[in-house]
Amino acid sequence: MTKKILVLFAHPALQRSLVNNELIKVFKNKENVTFHDLYETYPQMDIDVEDEKKLLISHDVITFMFPMYWYSTPAILKEWQDIVLEHDWAYGSKGNMLKDKLFFTILTTGGKSEAYKKDGYNSYTLREFLRSLEQMSKLCKMNFIPPYAASGTHSITSSDLEEHKQNLEKLINELVSEKIRIEAANKFELLNDYLESVKGH
Amino acid sequence: MHEGGFFYQAFIYLTAAVISVPIAKKLGLGSVLGYLIAGILIGPFGLHLIGEEGQDVMHFAEFGVVMMLFLVGLELQPSLLWKMRTPILGLGGTQVLLSTLAIAMVGLYAGLQWQTAFAIGMTLALSSTAIVLQTLNEKGMMKTEGGQNCFSVLLFQDIAVIPMLALFPLLAISDFITQNKNAVAEEHATMISNLPVWGQTIAVLFAIIFIVFVGKYLMNSVFRIIASTKLRETFTAAALLIVIGIAILMSQLGLSPALGTFIAGVVLAGNEYRHELESDIEPFKGLLLGLFFISVGASVDFKLIANQPGLIAQLVIALIVIKMLVLFAIGKFYGMGISNKMLFTFALAQGGEFAFVLFSFSVQNGVLNSEIANPLIASVALTMALTPLLMILNEKIFMSKGKENISEKEMDVIEEKNPVIIAGFGKFGSIIGRFLRANGVDTTVLETDPDKIEILRKLGLKVFYGDASRVDLLHSAGAEEASLIIITIDEEEKILQILENIKKHFPKLKVLVKATNRRNAYDVIERGIDNVYLEPMDSSLNIGVSALKILGYRSHQAVRAANKFKKHETRSVFELAKMRDDKSKYMQSARQLIGYLEKLLLDDVNYIDQNKDQGWDTQSLINEYGPEDKLNK
Numbered sequence: 001m002t003k004k005i006l007v008l009f010a011h012p013a014l015q016r017s018l019v020n021n022e023l024i025k026v027f028k029n030k031e032n033v034t035f036h037d038l039y040e041t042y043p044q045m046d047i048d049v050e051d052e053k054k055l056l057i058s059h060d061v062i063t064f065m066f067p068m069y070w071y072s073t074p075a076i077l078k079e080w081q082d083i084v085l086e087h088d089w090a091y092g093s094k095g096n097m098l099k100d101k102l103f104f105t106i107l108t109t110g111g112k113s114e115a116y117k118k119d120g121y122n123s124y125t126l127r128e129f130l131r132s133l134e135q136m137s138k139l140c141k142m143n144f145i146p147p148y149a150a151s152g153t154h155s156i157t158s159s160d161l162e163e164h165k166q167n168l169e170k171l172i173n174e175l176v177s178e179k180i181r182i183e184a185a186n187k188f189e190l191l192n193d194y195l196e197s198v199k200g201h
Numbered sequence: 202m203h204e205g206g207f208f209y210q211a212f213i214y215l216t217a218a219v220i221s222v223p224i225a226k227k228l229g230l231g232s233v234l235g236y237l238i239a240g241i242l243i244g245p246f247g248l249h250l251i252g253e254e255g256q257d258v259m260h261f262a263e264f265g266v267v268m269m270l271f272l273v274g275l276e277l278q279p280s281l282l283w284k285m286r287t288p289i290l291g292l293g294g295t296q297v298l299l300s301t302l303a304i305a306m307v308g309l310y311a312g313l314q315w316q317t318a319f320a321i322g323m324t325l326a327l328s329s330t331a332i333v334l335q336t337l338n339e340k341g342m343m344k345t346e347g348g349q350n351c352f353s354v355l356l357f358q359d360i361a362v363i364p365m366l367a368l369f370p371l372l373a374i375s376d377f378i379t380q381n382k383n384a385v386a387e388e389h390a391t392m393i394s395n396l397p398v399w400g401q402t403i404a405v406l407f408a409i410i411f412i413v414f415v416g417k418y419l420m421n422s423v424f425r426i427i428a429s430t431k432l433r434e435t436f437t438a439a440a441l442l443i444v445i446g447i448a449i450l451m452s453q454l455g456l457s458p459a460l461g462t463f464i465a466g467v468v469l470a471g472n473e474y475r476h477e478l479e480s481d482i483e484p485f486k487g488l489l490l491g492l493f494f495i496s497v498g499a500s501v502d503f504k505l506i507a508n509q510p511g512l513i514a515q516l517v518i519a520l521i522v523i524k525m526l527v528l529f530a531i532g533k534f535y536g537m538g539i540s541n542k543m544l545f546t547f548a549l550a551q552g553g554e555f556a557f558v559l560f561s562f563s564v565q566n567g568v569l570n571s572e573i574a575n576p577l578i579a580s581v582a583l584t585m586a587l588t589p590l591l592m593i594l595n596e597k598i599f600m601s602k603g604k605e606n607i608s609e610k611e612m613d614v615i616e617e618k619n620p621v622i623i624a625g626f627g628k629f630g631s632i633i634g635r636f637l638r639a640n641g642v643d644t645t646v647l648e649t650d651p652d653k654i655e656i657l658r659k660l661g662l663k664v665f666y667g668d669a670s671r672v673d674l675l676h677s678a679g680a681e682e683a684s685l686i687i688i689t690i691d692e693e694e695k696i697l698q699i700l701e702n703i704k705k706h707f708p709k710l711k712v713l714v715k716a717t718n719r720r721n722a723y724d725v726i727e728r729g730i731d732n733v734y735l736e737p738m739d740s741s742l743n744i745g746v747s748a749l750k751i752l753g754y755r756s757h758q759a760v761r762a763a764n765k766f767k768k769h770e771t772r773s774v775f776e777l778a779k780m781r782d783d784k785s786k787y788m789q790s791a792r793q794l795i796g797y798l799e800k801l802l803l804d805d806v807n808y809i810d811q812n813k814d815q816g817w818d819t820q821s822l823i824n825e826y827g828p829e830d831k832l833n834k
Contacts, residue, residue: 012757013755013757013758014755015754015755015758039755039756039757040755040756040757041756043755043756043757043759043760043761044760
């Protein structure tokens with residue numbers, strides 16, 4: 001049985017980002033994947049809650065894809081959480097609409113991955129910065145797997161970029177065909193590491 | 202004529218009004234008292250500038266009351282009238298019944314025959330619609346609960362006059378009939394008086410249905426045709442014609458003309474030409490009412506009073522005290538708050554203008570004789586003259602306490618006053634109006650194009666015919682109570698005229714203006730208005746945004762660019778407004794501002810794809826930390 005993936009993409013200035021423009025090509029026009037560009041759909045942040053709910057219901061895997069701004073998501077994703085994830089719908093004793101769906105994030109960071117650790121420049125790991133999303137998915141009774149990160153975009157090379165695209169391609173295929181092992185993946189800080197560990201399997 | 206000619210009389214009356222009313226107002230006595238005093242001064246017992254013809258003038262001026270009821274009706278939607286049926290029947294019914302009984306008792310006690318006593322009771326139970334409504338309006342108390350209660354009672358009294366006129370001939374006493382044999386009047390013979398009672402009833406019903414039908418289904422088209430001539434005086438003539446026509450019809454049927462015009466007013470209350478009708482009738486009503494009050498003042502018979510001062514004083518005091526006791530009891534029974542109850546008690550404690558009619562009618566019909574009637578008529582005139590003083594007294598004693606009760610509790614019952622007025626309901630104004638309505642904000646809309654009004658009305662939008670550049674129309678549209686006016690008309694001159702009027706007459710009103718072009722915007726800004734909007738800005742930019750999107754821009758980017766453009770344009774309008782008179786400086790600044798804006802926007806665009814990152818200001822970020830520095834450790 002195939003799973004359906006919803007990519008909620010948020011980039012306020014995509015016209016300036018080479019990396020993201022490349023990465024999103026993986027998701028566009030792909031079977032079983034719905035690529036939903038929030039800033040393009042809602043340029044005034046006027047999110048349509050009912051439309052968003054319909055999208056959520058008809059997918060099994062929910063993904064936030066964004067460049068990390070100030071150690072968090074761009075503004076529209078916060079707005080999206082605030083108004084779409086209603087009590088008694090997404091969470092609460094009667095809110096079971098997202099139950100058992102899979103949730104994870106795909107993010108890009110300007111700084112390299114080495115900067116995101118205890119003794120690094122940013123003091124915390126990416127997964128630690130994204131704790132609020134992890135807890136959000138828990139509250140909504142979703143299954144969480146660690147983020148996939150494309151870091152160091154300030155100095156990224158085209159071969160790096162190509163590798164990220166291939167990783168994402170592979171990730172999507174595993175998710176669609178339900179091959180991904182959630183428990184195993186959850187042991188890692190990042191999905192990047194999980195994918196590394198299953199290479200050649 | 203006293204001293205020859207209409208002009209002489211007009212001169213006397215107007216002079217009296219112009220001198221005494223401002224003085225009375227200044228002394229806090231209100232215009233009604235001013236007119237009454239003016240009447241006494243110029244009357245036969247004062248300077249004797251007018252003589253016996255005062256009676257005729259009064260007859261003529263009673264028409265002011267008719268007009269007033271028409272205007273009251275205009276402000277009263279049928280649904281509101283229906284809502285008031287309980288106070289009208291309850292309060293009004295009890296007041297007329299109890300006052301009649303109480304006064305009749307006193308009459309019987311004084312040794313009158315029961316027929317006479319009851320006729321006097323009924324006559325004196327009525328209060329003065331003219332004086333009470335005018336005073337309440339002037340004091341701004343019409344919309345308070347107490348004011349509404351007064352109005353309900355007065356309305357019931359107007360209706361009660363009809364059965365009274367029918368009843369009086371049945372109360373005739375044989376002694377008086379022989380005495381007045383020759384005087385039995387033709388005056389009250391009407392077109393239908395030789396019909397049987399059921400025939401008369403049908404005729405009356407038919408007349409009322411006729412008024413309602415014409416008002417509801419025909420007048421609209423008539424008004425539209427007249428309005429499209431763009432001749433204001435034709436409209437005024439039409440408005441007067443309606444009132445006079447109905448008055449004639451009603452008199453022919455033996456009904457109160459005031460009641461007839463009131464019904465007509467209610468029927469036309471929902472009409473889009475309502476505000477225009479109001480402003481056209483208003484000055485006539487004001488003048489005629491003033492005339493009426495003056496003639497009441499002039500008709501006070503001081504000779505009679507001087508001859509029987511004790512009797513008159515007793516009558517006046519008895520009448521006021523009895524009516525007050527009855528009113529107070531009713532107020533208590535219906536559980537009115539203290540200040541409402543006191544307003545109700547003090548406002549209605551007088552005889553009314555109907556008493557003059559009914560007393561002479563009674564004399565003609567042999568219900569009483571003139572020895573009894575004359576002192577009563579003099580007393581009624583005095584109680585009317587005392588009413589404004591009583592109301593001032595009430596204000597001094599009771600209004601300071603319990604002010605909260607009389608406050609805004611029952612606002613909106615009589616008039617439809619909305620917080621927002623929209624002047625001009627073209628493409629522009631109509632969208633604003635619909636938007637506000639969708640958000641639960643009611644608007645009063647003024648528009649001058651009859652065809653447009655017709656269409657909008659069919660769509661279920663409330664639009665009134667009227668030129669917002671006229672102060673009186675703004676007034677009847679409720680500019681005093683409104684908090685905001687939105688001007689979306691296209692005539693530049695008119696926009697400026699409206700702004701001048703608002704500054705002068707409604708300084709508290711907030712103003713939003715749609716300017717038709719830049720020059721117009723500068724004019725508006727010069728008049729101290731900050732909320733000015735250039736007409737095509739938003740829709741043009743919306744198309745601009747769509748164009749950018751088709752060309753491949755991100756929608757968020759396009760929207761942001763449009764917002765930036767708009768903000769900058771608006772600012773530049775304000776800056777250029779300051780230097781509009783200096784041509785060369787203006788052109789130079791305009792060029793600078795336009796150049797600056799284009800550079801600003803292009804900077805944004807040219808920034809594309811120059812770096813690989815995704816932030817808002819990443820080039821400086823990279824410059825500062827560099828790809829290989831500590832950021833990446």
